[in-house]
Amino acid sequence: MELSETQANILGVLQEDARVSMRTLANKVDVSTPTASSTVKDLEDMGVIRGYLTLLDTRKLGIHTFYLRIEADLDISDSVVESMIAINEVHKLGELEGGALFAVVKVPSLDVLDDVMKCLKKTEGVEKLKVSRVTKEFKSSGTITPDALTDLSIDCFYCKKKIAGSPVKLELDHRKHYLCCGVCASEYEAKYNRLKEKAGAPD
Ligand SMILES: [Zn+2]
Incomplete structure (x- = not known):
């Protein structure tokens, strides 16, 4: 799968400052604030954004x-x-x-x-x-420039195999779930609902 330019640019900005406001982020990558925040949410759901850390000296x-x-x-x-x-x-x-x-x-x-x-x-x-x-650290950067971010490879949430082509997206509880095919999608949804029922989570 390909990473869109907006996704790549957002990742670029967030790597520099994870605490940037959605408005500033949207301005920087030239999209609307809702688009910026839904793109961030998608990247979180896909597991591309693994977390937000604090860098210490x-x-x-x-x-x-x-x-x-x-x-x-x-x-x-x-x-x-x-x-x-x-x-x-x-x-x-x-x-x-x-x-x-x-x-x-x-x-x-x-x-x-x-x-x-x-x-x-x-x-x-x-x-x-x-x-x-290590006596001197000349460079210690964890950031990857947006230009280098072009490919997106996610594993099927159900069978864990790498998704080839476009994923099947399943929106459950306001969160997108990514599956490799229709079969995995229906199995996943069934399993998801079973687990949810068991946990007695409110809808
Ligand atoms: Zn699968």
């Missing part, structure tokens, strides 16, 4: 950043990933080409880093651990 708060490279037994790397996700100090975790993992760890002191390292060394499957202190 971690240096001012005495937080140190470390970059870790972890080589793990590939057979059980899933469980290594799981253990690492559970560590609060791990802020970013990914897999590199070749299978090694990398992590960005943020800690208030070296003692805490020691604890994290001890915990990792004890984790079954961790074979090699390399840690480097």
Whole structure:
């Protein structure tokens, strides 16, 4: 699916300032206020907008950043990933080409880093651990420019498979739900209503 220019521009503005008012947002992307707010709602419903965070200047708060490279037994790397996700100090975790993992760890002191390292060394499957202190951050940007935002890929809310082509949209309780086909849509709606009935939610 393609992302519309308005959607891309809205994402551009919101990444810079998530607290922008709907009126200002609408002005900036040159649409009406209702269009801006319904587009934001759609992007939230689709799960493209995952949340609105507060950015902190971690240096001012005495937080140190470390970059870790972890080589793990590939057979059980899933469980290594799981253990690492559970560590609060791990802020970013990914897999590199070749299978090694990398992590960005943020800690208030070296003692805490020691604890994290001890915990990792004890984790079954961790074979090699390399840690480097990040001494300077020249750029740390999480924003993606609207020009780069062209594709929209959402998973069917029912079968979880990637939706190819246009999705079937189902509006339930003022929220849009995205399905890959008519069959998934009717199954999803039935399941949705069953769950709702069970929960005894008012209509
Ligand atoms: Zn489906």
